[in-house]
Amino acid sequence: MMRKRNPxxxxxxxxxLLAALSSVGITLGIVGVLLYESAVFFREVSVIEFLTDTQWTPLFADPHYGILPLLSGTMTTTGVALALALPLGTIMALYLSEYASAGVRETVKPFLELLTSVPTVIFGYFALLVVTPCLQLLWPALPGFNMLSAGLVIGVMIIPYISSVSEDALHAVPAHLREGSLAMGATRMQTAFRVVVPSAVSGIAAAYVLGISRAIGETMVVAIAAGMQPTLTWNPLEPAATVTAFIVQVSLGDLPHGSIGYQTIFVAGLTLFVVTFLFNVAGYMLRTRYHRKY
Amino acid sequence: MTQDMHRLIAGNKRRDRFFGWAGLAAMVFAVTILLLLLVTLGLEGGRRLSWEFLTSYPSRVPERAGILPACVGTVLVMLVTAVTSVPLGVAAAVYLEEYAPKSRVTAVIEINIANLAGVPSIVYGLMALGLFVYPLHLGHSILTAGLTLTLLCLPVVIIVAREAIRTVPSGIREAAYALGATKWQTIRDHVLPYSTGGILTGVIIALSRAVGETAPLITIGALSFIAFLPSPPVTATPPFLSVRWLFDPFAVLPMQMFNWISRPQEAFHLNAAGAGLVLMLVTLAMNGLAYYIRYRSRRRIRW
Structure with a gap:
């Protein structure tokens, strides 16, 4: 048989193929730039100081380069966001998949997906100028910049992600499992918790991981509403800068290219990239697991 | 014995109903909060929205400030993003769906795209700062901003384009091959035309996300106080088209909004709401258009 290939x-x-590989190029570009600039930084500052110093004051006369205050800010706002979004998002997903009629589901889901495209700077506006004043009515001593209001708004922002992805996972559970359970006399709630959730658990976990990764990487809400002062605190009622807010703060100023202050934002970015990368890989593995199961 | 069972069943049913109400309440609560926030933005921003607001330059006097340069900047940046991310993204999607062998290289590309979709947007900004702005000398320009948003859009465009291509039934391809078409002819004349609706929907949704991106543009040094417009793309002298605007500094809507939020004066906060409302309307309009295209292309094509 003759096989001629057209050049x-x-x-x-x-x-x-080149176009498909360009996406790998982007990742290499990100890792390359972050590592290159961070390497210059770590020639001046030891890794131990970076990981253990409790102060982050790179722009002061007496500079300290400890990432802990920024990480505590990120973890506190993320914690507040998750405390709101995980329970609400999960219950919503269960309701939509197990209780709601097809009509309600088909209306609410596109609406939730639409909400994920609301620009984050608008959520920042809400956090600073709507949510904080409301919280101050309940708690007059609350400072104008605080992690609580930023965290709550991030929570509201990631609810659509969590509920939509979890609902997909719940929906993918085959109907005959549900029918078997209902035929045995279980209520919808018992079916939901003892049959559907265990079968969809890796998909739900993937939704959580996605939500966590979003909350950690969220920038505008915290930069606007949580304050810019790096403080080592776990109290959400206080203002504190996060890793992302610090990058914004430095970028808004006029730091000369090549100075150590300029390099600190790449170190902060590298930290952020490593943390979210771990969550993303975990999420990807969880998602492929539940796709394979049925 | 039977009484115990009745009690058990009644209890289970009560819990079931209770959980149903709890779910409904959670949903109504979340949706109401989100709607309330949007209504607040609409009410506050609506007070500031006027023709003057849309056609004025930023100003130190809040009542006289407007968003003209920000609107023009947003349109030009999105133009660069669309022109670069769409061909690249669709080409990558075609390769992954139609050509890619089941190999390790393909698996790496796929995991990589999934991971890129989850990288925080500010990290893309840092990469652009460390690559486009200084080593490539593109500066704080419209071109840099557009390319930065391309990095952000690309994974999304690839993912949605792949989904659209996957929905074309294999019978269509087989029919084309049976008539002697080559692989590329099949893709160009059959697969791509059938998936255009889906691809377009995804591209518009990806661009609607990029419109509101602020963080990566802050890191590449976008200005928010711009009292002039970029150079015009059309000139009076030959060759009549100019690309100088690509290298001009710029402002975009979300940056302008951020700048106004960060000021202490209340009057500027009102301007921020106005800019936010315009931004919101643009995002909603783009999403509406995307849904409409999806609806139409689904109605027109029946397999």
């Missing part, structure tokens, strides 16, 4: 076809295939 034009091969050129096109090569070009398309």
């Amino acid at each position: 034009g076809e091969q050129i096109i295939e090569a070009l398309l």
Whole structure:
């Protein structure tokens, strides 16, 4: 049999492969830039000081380069956000998949997905100018910048992600499992918790991981509403800077290219990238697991 | 014995109903809060929205300030993003769906795209700062901003384009091959035209996210106080088209909004609400258009 390959076809295939590889190029670019600038930074500052110093004051006359205050800010706002979003998002997903009629589900789900495209700077506006004043009515001593209001708004923001992805996972559980359980006389709630949730657990976990990764990487809400002062505190009622807010603060100023202050934002970015990368890989593995199961 | 059972069943049913109400309450609560926030924005921003607001330059006097440069900047940046991310993203999607062998390289590309979709947007900004702004000397320009948002959009465009291509039934491809079409002819003349609706929907949704991105543009040094417009793309002298605007400094809507929020004066907060409302309306309009295209293309094509 004769098999002739058209050279034009091969050129096109090569070009398309190149386009697909460009996404790998982006990752290499991110890792390369972050590592390159961080390497310059770590020539001046030891890794031990970076990980253990309790102060982050790179722009002061007496500079300290401890990432802990920024991490505590990120973890506190993320914690507040998750405390709100995980229970609410999960209950909503269960309601939509197990209780709601098809009509309600088909209306609410696109609406939730629409909400994920609301620009985050608008959520920042809400946090600073709507939610904080409301919280101050309940708690007059609350400072104008605080992690509580930023965290709550991030929580509201990630509810659509969590409920939508969890609902997909719950929906993917085959109907015959549900029917078997209902036929045995279990209520919808018992079916939901003892049959559907255990079968969809890796999908729900993937939704959680996605939500956590979003909350950690969220920038505008914390930069606007949580304050810019790096403080080592776990109290959500106080203002504190997060890793992302610090990057914004430095970028807004006029730091000369190549100075150590300029490099600190890449170190902060590297920290952020490593943390979210771990969560993303975990989420990807969980999602492929539940896709394979049925 | 039977009484115990009746009690058990009644208890279970009560819990079941209670959980149903709890779920409904959670949903209504979350949706109401989100709606309330949007209504607040609409009411506050609506007070500031006017023709003057849309056509004025930023000013130190809040009542005279407007968003003209920010609107123009947003349109130009999105133009760069669309022109670069769409061909690249669709080409990558075609490769992954139609050509890619089941190999380790393909698996790496796929995991990589899934991971990129979850990288915080500010990290893309840092990469652009460390690559486009200084080593490539593109500066704080419209081109840099557009390319930065391309990095952000690309994974999303690839993912949605792949989904759209996957919905084309294999019978269509087989029919084309049976008539002697080559692989690329099949893709160009059959697969891509059938998936255009889906791809377009995804591209518009990806761009609607990029419109509101603020953090990566802050890191590449976008200005928020710009009292002039970029150079015009059309000139009076030959060759009539100019690309100088690509290298001009710029402002975009979300940056302008952020700048106004960060000021202490209340009057500027009202301006921020106005800019936010415009931004919100643009995002909603783009999403509406995307849904409409999806609806139409689904109605037109029946397999």
